[in-house]
Amino acid sequence: MTHGLWNLRIKVDGELIVDADPEIGYLHRGIEKICEYRRYNEVVTLMDRTCYVAGIAWEQLYIMAAEGALGLSPPARAEYIRVLSQELQRLSSHIMWYAAYVQDIGLMTPFLYGMRDRDLILDLFQSYTGARMTYEFMRVGGVRNDVPVGFTDRCRKVMDWLDQRIPEYEKVCDNSTIFLDRTKGIGILKAKECLNDGITGPMLRAAGVARDIRRDRPYSVYPELDFDIALYDEPDCYGRYRVRMEEMKQSVRIVRQVLDWLDRNPGPVLAEKVPRFVGTPSPPPGKETYVERRGYPKGRGFSSMEEPHGEAMAYIINEGAEHPYRAKLRSPVFVNIAASKDYLVGYRVSDIPAIMGSVDVCVGESDR
Amino acid sequence: MPEENPPLRPLIPGITAQFPQDVTVLPRRKDMLAVLKVTPARVAEVAKYLRDVGSFEHCALVSGVDWVDHLEVLYHLWSDSLKGYIELTVDLPSEDPHVPSVTEIWRGANWHERETWDMLGVRFDGHPDLRRVLMPEGYQFHPLRKSFELHEPEELEVKARHV
Amino acid sequence: MSDSETSGTSKIITHVREADAPEPEVPFAEIEIVQSKEFIPVVKENLTGMIQRGMEAAVKPVFNWAGRNSLFPLHWGLACCAIEFAAGFGARWDGERFGVVPRSSPRQCDLLIVNGTVTWKLSHKLITLWEQMPEPKWAIAMGNCATGGGPFRTAYSVVPGVDKLVPIDVYIAGCPPRPEAMLDGILRLERLIRERRG
Numbered sequence: 001m002t003h004g005l006w007n008l009r010i011k012v013d014g015e016l017i018v019d020a021d022p023e024i025g026y027l028h029r030g031i032e033k034i035c036e037y038r039r040y041n042e043v044v045t046l047m048d049r050t051c052y053v054a055g056i057a058w059e060q061l062y063i064m065a066a067e068g069a070l071g072l073s074p075p076a077r078a079e080y081i082r083v084l085s086q087e088l089q090r091l092s093s094h095i096m097w098y099a100a101y102v103q104d105i106g107l108m109t110p111f112l113y114g115m116r117d118r119d120l121i122l123d124l125f126q127s128y129t130g131a132r133m134t135y136e137f138m139r140v141g142g143v144r145n146d147v148p149v150g151f152t153d154r155c156r157k158v159m160d161w162l163d164q165r166i167p168e169y170e171k172v173c174d175n176s177t178i179f180l181d182r183t184k185g186i187g188i189l190k191a192k193e194c195l196n197d198g199i200t201g202p203m204l205r206a207a208g209v210a211r212d213i214r215r216d217r218p219y220s221v222y223p224e225l226d227f228d229i230a231l232y233d234e235p236d237c238y239g240r241y242r243v244r245m246e247e248m249k250q251s252v253r254i255v256r257q258v259l260d261w262l263d264r265n266p267g268p269v270l271a272e273k274v275p276r277f278v279g280t281p282s283p284p285p286g287k288e289t290y291v292e293r294r295g296y297p298k299g300r301g302f303s304s305m306e307e308p309h310g311e312a313m314a315y316i317i318n319e320g321a322e323h324p325y326r327a328k329l330r331s332p333v334f335v336n337i338a339a340s341k342d343y344l345v346g347y348r349v350s351d352i353p354a355i356m357g358s359v360d361v362c363v364g365e366s367d368r
Numbered sequence: 369m370p371e372e373n374p375p376l377r378p379l380i381p382g383i384t385a386q387f388p389q390d391v392t393v394l395p396r397r398k399d400m401l402a403v404l405k406v407t408p409a410r411v412a413e414v415a416k417y418l419r420d421v422g423s424f425e426h427c428a429l430v431s432g433v434d435w436v437d438h439l440e441v442l443y444h445l446w447s448d449s450l451k452g453y454i455e456l457t458v459d460l461p462s463e464d465p466h467v468p469s470v471t472e473i474w475r476g477a478n479w480h481e482r483e484t485w486d487m488l489g490v491r492f493d494g495h496p497d498l499r500r501v502l503m504p505e506g507y508q509f510h511p512l513r514k515s516f517e518l519h520e521p522e523e524l525e526v527k528a529r530h531v
Numbered sequence: 532m533s534d535s536e537t538s539g540t541s542k543i544i545t546h547v548r549e550a551d552a553p554e555p556e557v558p559f560a561e562i563e564i565v566q567s568k569e570f571i572p573v574v575k576e577n578l579t580g581m582i583q584r585g586m587e588a589a590v591k592p593v594f595n596w597a598g599r600n601s602l603f604p605l606h607w608g609l610a611c612c613a614i615e616f617a618a619g620f621g622a623r624w625d626g627e628r629f630g631v632v633p634r635s636s637p638r639q640c641d642l643l644i645v646n647g648t649v650t651w652k653l654s655h656k657l658i659t660l661w662e663q664m665p666e667p668k669w670a671i672a673m674g675n676c677a678t679g680g681g682p683f684r685t686a687y688s689v690v691p692g693v694d695k696l697v698p699i700d701v702y703i704a705g706c707p708p709r710p711e712a713m714l715d716g717i718l719r720l721e722r723l724i725r726e727r728r729g
Binding site: 004005027029030031034037045053096100111115116132133134 | 607608610614622647682685688
Binding site: 024025028030032033034037068195196197198199200209211216217300301302303304311313315317325326328330334335338339342367368 | 397399400425426427428429431433434442444446448451452453455474475476477478479480483487500501502503504511512516518
């Protein structure tokens with residue numbers, strides 16, 4: 001369901017897969033090109049739609065790179081609200097994955113469980129960003145607005161609820177023979193091949209490689225927060241499921257710490273000195289673009305972060321104009337699909353939904 | 369010589385000694401361990417050296433920029449032991465750009481190179497399967513070139529669309 | 532799910548109503564309770580008889596009534612709106628209470644919900660799916676991308692409005708529309724079918 005539309009050509013010998021050739025691009029919307037026609041804050045709109053199950057993660061990714069290119073830094077409270085959004089988004093993305101994946105495998109209940117609990121998190125998002133999925137919340141130099149009064153208590157209630165629910169999700173899967181038979185020992189990709197293929201995120205951590213950008217190359221306020229990296233030593237579909245479940249528990253832990261911090265530290269959420277041209281509305285395309293703003297520094301911004309699907313990167317080149325000169329996005333799903341031949345060959349045709357589902361494909365992100 | 373980066377101290381002099389003609393160390397940005405400029409012909413060898421000696425085992429991104437008068441191809445490599453990225457930049461001519469492929473060194477670079485060919489028209493020599501990946505096969509343009517402009521659909525001729 | 536029989540761990544309990552047991556009363560509806568096992572053959576015989584006698588005009592409203600109250604949309608997902616589409620059939624909104632059941636094959640569907648951005652690369656597939664659906668069929672453009680290209684209107688690869696490819700009956704605004712909006716669009720389509728076809 002989150003899988004979107006893409007095409008997998010396979011060559012089979014009876015039931016066994018001997019070759020696979022994925023083809024994507026059915027949702028290629030030219031986001032990198034449109035970025036070059038939009039002002040810095042207007043690009044945020046596109047980032048939500050880049051990955052529609054983890055919109056706010058891509059907003060922050062872009063904003064961090066744009067801030068690097070423009071030489072701005074946000075106030076501390078904005079950073080905490082960003083991390084809060086990140087972890088809520090990771091929860092909702094993983095729950096969405098769980099709902100869709102386990103339904104693909106043949107159990108119906110997780111879909112209903114997952115969609116219900118995901119809506120609780122989306123309600124939290126709605127209370128402080130105003131939208132369920134496409135938020136337009138981050139700004140160059142901070143975030144758009146503070147969280148509303150009473151938000152932290154409401155959020156704590158949802159976290160308490162998820163504390164009970166996540167073990168129940170696990171119970172549904174671990175007690176199901178269907179689920180275990182279809183995931184254990186299926187879709188194995190060993191750590192060495194994962195590294196060579198450039199695979200990141202839960203797939204890599206299921207293979208036992210402890211790479212998490214939040215810990216290895218800390219951004220925002222992650223160094224001040226306590227959390228563990230979820231690891232598993234079986235690089236199969238079941239291992240990826242275990243890693244995601246554990247990540248959800250860690251996200252709940254991070255959210256609680258951030259909420260405590262937000263309660264203690266009021267303050268501004270948007271930097272004061274944001275250049276005016278960053279936010280003013282854009283002229284129609286083709287007219288007076290690339291107006292040189294004299295005296296404003298040129299620069300290149302680079303950011304990488306641990307998005308729910310893996311390592312995402314953004315690279316922004318600022319040539320002193322109102323628009324990014326070039327915005328490049330690296331999607332983890334793009335690389336994970338590209339390697340699908342390596343983890344499909346040798347399994348059966350009926351294993352394909354289980355294997356490709358465990359990758360957590362989000363086509364909007366891979367095609368951009 | 370720009371200021372040095374402690375984690376990379378043995379590596380950078382090593383690589384400049386190995387490829388004196390081909391590698392230039394550019395001023396370091398705060399988000400990169402180092403920025404190296406490489407001549408197009410030796411990219412694959414420098415990349416192999418960085419993987420084997422410098423432990424950059426993860427090719428995170430291959431991308432490109434169109435600077436109108438020339439093209440720039442960027443490689444971002446990640447090292448698990450140094451916990452950081454290194455950036456390689458390669459300048460190419462605008463007309464008929466060629467650069468050796470690094471797919472032999474990191475399989476993960478495969479689709480990134482295909483995408484760079486698709487979007488910018490950079491040919492990667494030695495790539496096993498250099499097809500378009502995002503746009504359909506048979507599309508005439510390389511959309512991220514600056515000469516390719518966007519228009520409102522009403523003013524767009526059919527020729528820019530592949531139906 | 533049918534798979535549960537093969538699970539081995541779960542015990543299957545099925546309720547079988549005995550033939551002589553009294554029919555459970557329906558307290559909220561003062562309608563004549565019709566025994567379906569008698570009702571359906573009679574209706575079937577009457578309807579086939581009417582068709583044989585050349586009275587399609589009299590039969591049509593019945594089929595239209597049945598058709599518009601059980602629209603089967605194609606179960607596919609293009610982009611962001613597909614997630615809201617899925618949420619609309621989740622526990623909170625429960626779209627199936629309107630008789631709307633997503634089906635996976637276009638041959639079983641009479642409603643195409645275009646839930647996301649359509650690119651030119653995808654346009655062939657969209658038209659193929661539309662042509663595979665049996666008549667009578669309807670189409671809903673869900674969200675701004677399907678309606679007019681949305682934020683990607685100027686992009687080189689995006690169809691600026693899916694009505695250039697298939698005939699659209701209802702447009703739903705929003706980026707993405709909330710699940711309520713999607714269900715409202717389906718109900719509007721039902722009203723439209725009633726107006727158009729009686």
